[in-house]
Amino acid sequence: MRHGKKHNHLGRTTSHRKAMMGNMATSLILHKRITTTLAKAKALRVYVEPILTKGKDDTTHSRRTVFSYLQDKEAVTILFREIAEKIASRPGGYTRIVKLENRLGDNAEMAIIELVDYNTTYGADTAQTAKKSTRRRGGSGKGKTEVAAPAATAAVTPADEVAVAEAPVEEVAIAEAPVAEATTEVPAAEEAPEAPAADEENAEKGE
Known part of the structure; x- marks a missing residue:
């Protein structure tokens, strides 16, 4: 019995699971967003975030450590050159999981896992909403009445x-x-x- 064990084996052997996690982490770094099952997305988040933190320290030792997990030179290069600059000011929480509809064949729970700093849609919506709210609440109405009053008197x-x-x-x-x-x-x-x-x-x- 596996009471209290949070490690999800995902129905695979250790070697198979490590290879799968490495491939998924490489795909996430290359494409910035992947679609998978919810269980795999949660397991990948725990696996890839320490690797992303390691990418902030651009040293030979860090590159060799990351390469031992990813086994892909292109992914390592992108991580240390591009992604490290994006996540430099973020203290963890580099990924976001968004749930999708269940898969049609086996009704499995699906999700998208993506890098937070590469999706600007959420930030743009928030900024626009804040601007609209301030414009509605602000002195736009007062300004209009004040400008209209002198015109009317004139x-x-x-x-x-x-x-x-x-x-x-x-x-x-x-x-x-x-x-x-x-x-x-x-x-x-x-x-x-x-x-x-x-x-x-x-x-x-x-x-």
């Missing part, structure tokens, strides 16, 4: 002046209108005295 001021200048003309026209109406109603005022005459005749009859 546009309204000439119109107000024109209205004020035209106002006396309209008032004069309105003042003249009642005068014309008063002159037309003058005959009606002349007919008004006839009413007292009728009252006098009624008074005489009453007497």
Whole structure:
């Protein structure tokens, strides 16, 4: 029974497992991303990250140690020249595992294992989201209102002046209108005295 043993044999002998891990680590260094089963991806992460840490120290001893695991000169060269510069400021955690849908044939759990510093999609999304949030929360709305306010006042001021200048003309026209109406109603005022005459005749009859 293997209680408490975290080492996953992956159903292979020791020599087969070492060769497989070395080949997968070489493929990861060359292509920066590989697709495999979730169990192999977790085993490869434990296997390859110490090798990547070793690549930060570019010495003959480190190169020979890494070559003993990878058995590939091109992968060793890329590790010490390119990848070491990318991961120089990262204190571990060089790989990322992303789960995929299960495999169609045997329903095995699949995953992608990739080098974190070679996938800029996640960082770009985060940066864009942060910029958008700051633009929405920031003074964009305030700036627009502040800029629009002076423009509105500048546009309204000439119109107000024109209205004020035209106002006396309209008032004069309105003042003249009642005068014309008063002159037309003058005959009606002349007919008004006839009413007292009728009252006098009624008074005489009453007497």
